[in-house]
Amino acid sequence: MSTLPESYTQYPKRREGYDHDLYEWSNLHERPPVKWPKGSVAVWLCVSLEWFPIVPGGPFKAPGHMVTPYPDYRHYTARDYGNRVGAWRMLEAFETTGVKASFATNAAIAERYPELIEAVQAGGHEIIAHSTDMNGTIDASLGDKAERELIGDAMTRLETATGARPKGWLSIARQQSFHTLDILKAEGLTYCCDWVNDEMPYRFSNGLIDLPLNHELSDRQIVTVQQKSADSWGESMRDAFDWLAREAKEKGGGRMLPIHLTPYIMGLPYRIHAFESLLADLTGREEAWFARGEDIVSAWEQQQ
Amino acid sequence: MQEGAPDPGLYDYHPNKGRPKIEWPGGKTCAVWVAPNLEYYEIDPPIHPKRNPWPHPAPSVVGYSHRDHSNRVSHWRMAEVMTRHGFPGSVSLSVALCQHHPEVVADAVSRGWEFFSHGIYNTRYSYDMTEEQERAIIEDSIATVEAATGQRIRGWLAPALTHTPRTLDLLAEYEFDYTCDLYHDDQVQEVKVAEGLLASIPYSLEVNDHYGFFVYNMSGREYAETLVKQYERLAEEGANSGTVMCIPLHAYLIGQPHRIGPFEEALEHIAKDGRAWLATAGEIVDAWREQMGRAQQ
Numbered sequence: 001m002s003t004l005p006e007s008y009t010q011y012p013k014r015r016e017g018y019d020h021d022l023y024e025w026s027n028l029h030e031r032p033p034v035k036w037p038k039g040s041v042a043v044w045l046c047v048s049l050e051w052f053p054i055v056p057g058g059p060f061k062a063p064g065h066m067v068t069p070y071p072d073y074r075h076y077t078a079r080d081y082g083n084r085v086g087a088w089r090m091l092e093a094f095e096t097t098g099v100k101a102s103f104a105t106n107a108a109i110a111e112r113y114p115e116l117i118e119a120v121q122a123g124g125h126e127i128i129a130h131s132t133d134m135n136g137t138i139d140a141s142l143g144d145k146a147e148r149e150l151i152g153d154a155m156t157r158l159e160t161a162t163g164a165r166p167k168g169w170l171s172i173a174r175q176q177s178f179h180t181l182d183i184l185k186a187e188g189l190t191y192c193c194d195w196v197n198d199e200m201p202y203r204f205s206n207g208l209i210d211l212p213l214n215h216e217l218s219d220r221q222i223v224t225v226q227q228k229s230a231d232s233w234g235e236s237m238r239d240a241f242d243w244l245a246r247e248a249k250e251k252g253g254g255r256m257l258p259i260h261l262t263p264y265i266m267g268l269p270y271r272i273h274a275f276e277s278l279l280a281d282l283t284g285r286e287e288a289w290f291a292r293g294e295d296i297v298s299a300w301e302q303q304q
Numbered sequence: 305m306q307e308g309a310p311d312p313g314l315y316d317y318h319p320n321k322g323r324p325k326i327e328w329p330g331g332k333t334c335a336v337w338v339a340p341n342l343e344y345y346e347i348d349p350p351i352h353p354k355r356n357p358w359p360h361p362a363p364s365v366v367g368y369s370h371r372d373h374s375n376r377v378s379h380w381r382m383a384e385v386m387t388r389h390g391f392p393g394s395v396s397l398s399v400a401l402c403q404h405h406p407e408v409v410a411d412a413v414s415r416g417w418e419f420f421s422h423g424i425y426n427t428r429y430s431y432d433m434t435e436e437q438e439r440a441i442i443e444d445s446i447a448t449v450e451a452a453t454g455q456r457i458r459g460w461l462a463p464a465l466t467h468t469p470r471t472l473d474l475l476a477e478y479e480f481d482y483t484c485d486l487y488h489d490d491q492v493q494e495v496k497v498a499e500g501l502l503a504s505i506p507y508s509l510e511v512n513d514h515y516g517f518f519v520y521n522m523s524g525r526e527y528a529e530t531l532v533k534q535y536e537r538l539a540e541e542g543a544n545s546g547t548v549m550c551i552p553l554h555a556y557l558i559g560q561p562h563r564i565g566p567f568e569e570a571l572e573h574i575a576k577d578g579r580a581w582l583a584t585a586g587e588i589v590d591a592w593r594e595q596m597g598r599a600q601q
Contacts, residue, residue, distance in 0.1 A: 140361035197372035226521040240562035
């Protein structure tokens with residue numbers, strides 16, 4: 001039996017506050033209340049536009065990436081279905097209900113599918129940077145220099161292809177290194193959506209803002225990981241909305257419901273109705289304020 | 305335990321049928337205790353040869369920040385729902401939380417909750433510890449919780465459910481009253497330890513919210529229904545001899561906005577039923593010990 005070194009039972013970072021300096025502790029229920037321009041629950045729809053190269057790469061394999069031996073036509077095309085069909089169904093649903101959303105977009109999507117980007121922009125939606133393509137994953141094994149190049153490349157390419165530099169960033173699988181927050185700040189980004197420790201925006205020590213995109217409320221988590229039906233997903237979203245509206249009423253101050261959507265998952269013919277019916281339902285609630293990520297961040301920032 | 309033996313020899317066999325009658329206070333048939341895990345996971349813990357703390361090289365952003373949700377948001381939501389329906393917590397505590405976020409610990413103290421140790425951090429694993437190292441975490445746990453809450457801890461749930469063959473013997477030696485590490489029964493049972501006494505209190509993995517959501521993939525409503533079914537059966541059987549139902553929770557799971565509403569309905573159902581004794585782990589072990597003593601051995 002091996003034994004552990006003495007250092008294993010020593011705790012140099014056992015102190016008040018966190019074991020890192022990335023942000024400070026604060027509990028949501030004691031912060032000054034935030035008031036939205038309309039309603040008490042900001043509903044943030046965030047759609048991921050993802051292009052998976054058929055040859056996987058990067059420090060780790062993105063969720064949803066190729067599964068079978070090369071050439072994995074099955075998963076390459078099933079993912080691309082989202083960009084060709086699923087995303088268009090969602091755009092139509094947004095247009096019908098008049099809601100604005102955020103689209104977390106790979107630079108490769110912006111370059112490869114200009115018609116889609118044009119439709120997103122014409123609909124008044126926001127484009128958030130979502131790395132280069134689905135091989136553009138980040139973790140600590142990537143190295144500082146390569147990470148700077150990757151993020152810089154994604155930002156430049158998105159700016160060129162869309163005509164605007166995104167304010168927000170979503171990492172693939174929300175995974176970062178210890179350098180990521182500083183690199184995003186240096187690239188001029190206002191916010192990232194990776195950290196899921198809160199339900200309202202908060203500020204990192206370096207000034208960057210986190211807009212938590214709750215991974216548990218995503219279609220990927222509920223439908224593909226937990227294998228629930230689209231109707232069960234819709235029921236969970238309604239339960240979340242009802243709870244947040246109740247909490248906002250009882251405690252005062254605004255709450256936020258992030259709904260993360262994946263066109264190749266929720267945009268399928270047999271699932272899209274659950275999404276459309278949720279949208280129709282929530283747009284009818286007086287507590288709901290449908291807002292893009294940048295609108296939520298800006299409303300929050302003005303009250304800090 | 306008997307190290308190396310196929311049966312670790314933790315307890316004697318006592319079939320469910322024909323047991324002595326346990327009676328809970330007020331004629332209740334099922335003792336229900338809620339065990340919120342108040343935890344701290346380190347962002348960059350040392351690597352243990354037997355287990356990787358995180359799936360990615362640090363920082364594992366989702367892993368770390370999901371758990372941090374408890375200490376910023378969902379603990380408060382979960383705790384309020386419990387208090388509203390009269391459920392005290394028996395806290396499975398990463399004792400370093402007393403240093404990192406004393407506000408969370410103070411909130412649990414102010415609600416009258418009981419504390420037991422869940423190790424220093426949930427990212428430090430007991431496998432391969434020397435006796436000296438294991439004694440150090442036990443002594444640290446006793447001293448840290450006493451300083452932060454005034455309570456002498458009486459129970460143990462091993463950090464990340466990691467043990468050594470000597471853990472239970474050491475707990476008895478340090479005069480702990482109960483362990484939450486054995487899942488063999490719906491009633492309190494005697495653990496066979498080298499010296500002294502140690503009770504095993506049921507701490508169900510099967511209705512743990514982590515199992516509900518990440519092993520059995522339940523929706524919030526399905527989990528709430530599961531709790532009600534578990535309770536109904538135990539309350540019925542408890543008319544013969546009092547049963548124990550544990551609801552082990554993690555705020556970052558149960559306190560999510562899409563789950564907490566259905567969970568509150570389940571708590572309300574149990575609280576209003578009339579057969580449930582809403583108690584702490586220590587109260588349940590005391591009531592059992594008073595009636596049974598060593599009678600089962």
